[in-house]
Amino acid sequence: MEVFLIRLLQFMLAISLLVLLHEGGHFFFSKLFGVRVEKFFLFFDPWFHIFQFKPKNSDTTYGIGWLPLGGYCKISGMIDESFDTEQMKQPAQKWEFRSKPAWQRLLIMIGGVLVNFLLALFIYSMVLFYWGDSYIKVQDMTMGMKFNTEAKEIGFRDGDVLIGTDEKEFKKFDVDLFRNIADAKSVTVKRNGKTVVVNLPEDMSLLKMVKADPAFLRPIIPADVDSVMPNMAAAKAGIKKGDRIVAFNGKAINSWCDFDDQIAVLRDVLTAKAKTTADSLKVRTATVAYKSKANGKVDTTQVVLSPELQLGLSKSSLVKYYKPVTTEYGFFESFPAGVKYGLDVLRGYVDDLKYVFSADGAKSLGGFGAIGSLFPPVWDWMLFWKMTAFLSIILAFMNILPIPALDGGHVLFLIYEMVTGRAPSEKFLLYAEYIGFGILILLMFVANLNDVLRWLGIMS
Known part of the structure; x- marks a missing residue:
């Protein structure tokens, strides 16, 4: 529950900030060109609102709605999501959107996208300025990678140290590494001290790699315990910080990858066969062997995992075994670096959109739950701001798509x-708004339905 609340708070804070600034972009250009803004709301307010106020001598009512699906800036004299057709039947006024030159209306419509895009670049710049760019070089991960069955069929072997593709060297372990593999013809690895080239098939898919379970490749990390949570299975079994898990249910554990694979097996069994409380308890009762850091002895004990199959410990991380490389930026240096970082993120996101139009891509669509799960389970300001910047870029790009009801649809017209x-004609614009709004509702329904189906275990 605590993890859920932390992620929910981060999600709500990020979305609120992005929506306010997006609508603020429309608001700024509207006021600049003398267009009246009737309402400025965070979240939608069908039927009722949580809070609203109208300053003295102001034409704008500010407020907070109850439906957290976005926000809106109701601009006089325009057909938008408010579908205010009565106003459009009246003679045009000089302070209305429809009375202004097309170039001014264009700037008003792109104002939100512009603010979101510039905000993302600014956030990335400030993250680089404050924290720098810290990562572990993939080539320095000398314990190598753990590969799944599909990767081994291609030619990879557990323990391979990734060097690069036929196009570029690998830099850090992130989604770009998978993207580079998907776009490459071959991958160079170091295996047993020798350089080996693994030729890749033409049908490599980024989507299949990131959705694979177990993962296409994972860094090998020794199964050392970083910390133990009180009153959970590991603590009750006597496992302590620094101990190493060496076996689970009789299966040898050489890394956390092996441990995760065994937990995945239990999860499948729990889903398929545990129909009663007794069944669940039987599946969750496991045997763990661990090597004590204190005396080097191996102890074997029986534990009862939590209903979520948690042992109650924190795993060791890569930084325990490898020294990160950190590039620091001065204040003025951070801006070109932040712009490049943001453009690379946008380029990768746009490139990945081709997968959306496949059957697997449609299943991978996620709603608010999927977005919220991208935030870290603990409060980390650097990760929060990087995630906020990423969402800002997505919001900017999605809004500029030429779909009626989105800013891009208005820009197209x-x-x-x-x-x-x-x-x-106003009639055409009204029908286009209805169609576009219907498309958006359908996409939102599908994305959030996918979240529900994944939560229920019906879809992976």
Whole structure:
């Protein structure tokens, strides 16, 4: 529950900030060009609102809605998600959106996207300035990687140290490493002190690699215990910080990868066969062998895992075994570095969109639950800001897509007007808004339904 609340708080804080600044972009350009903004709301407020106020001598009502699906800035004289057709039946006023030149309306519509994109670049710059760029070089991971069955069929072997592809060297262990493998023809590894080239098939898929269970590849990390949680299975069994897990249910454990694989086996059994409380208890009762750091002896004990199959310990991390490389940036140096970082993130995100149009890609769509799970389980300001910047880039890109009801749809119609000199009819714009809004609701329904199905274990 604590992890859920921490992630929920981070998600709500990030989304609130991004929505406020996005709508603030529309608000800024509207005020700049003398367009009246009737409402400025964080979250939607169908039927009722949590809070609202209207400053004296102001045309704008500010407030907070109850439906946390975004926010809106209701601009006078425009067809938007409010579907206010009555206002459009009245004669146009000089302070309305529809009365302004097309170039001003265009700036008003791209204001939100512009703010989100610039915000992401600014956040990345400040993260690099404050924390620097710290990572462990993949080539320095001398214990190598653990590969799944599909990777071994291609030619990889457990313990291979990744060097690079035929196009570039690997830098850090992140999604870009998988992306580089998916786009490459071959991967160079160091195996038993020798350099080996693994030729890749043409149908390598980033989506399949990141969704594979067990993972396509994982860093090998010794199964050393970093800390033990009180009153849970590990603590009751006498396992202490620094001890090493060497076997689980009779299976040898050489790394945390092996341990995770054994837990995955139990999870499948629990899902398939544990119909009663007694069944669940039987599955969760396991035998653990661990080597004591204090005396070097191996002890074997029986434990009862939590209903979530947790042993109640924290695993050792890569930084215990490898020294990170840190690149520090001065204040002015951080901006070009932050811009490059942000553009690389955007480039990778756009490149990955091709997978959305496949059957597996549609299943991989995630809603609010999936987004929330991307935040760290503990409060980490660096990871929070990096995740916020990533969401800001996604919000900017998705909003500029030429779909009616999104900013990009309005931009498309405005460009058409500027090129042809003729504006689409209000009736056309209204129907386009209905269609676009319907598409968005459908996509949101599918994405959040996927979250529910994954939570129920019906879909992986």
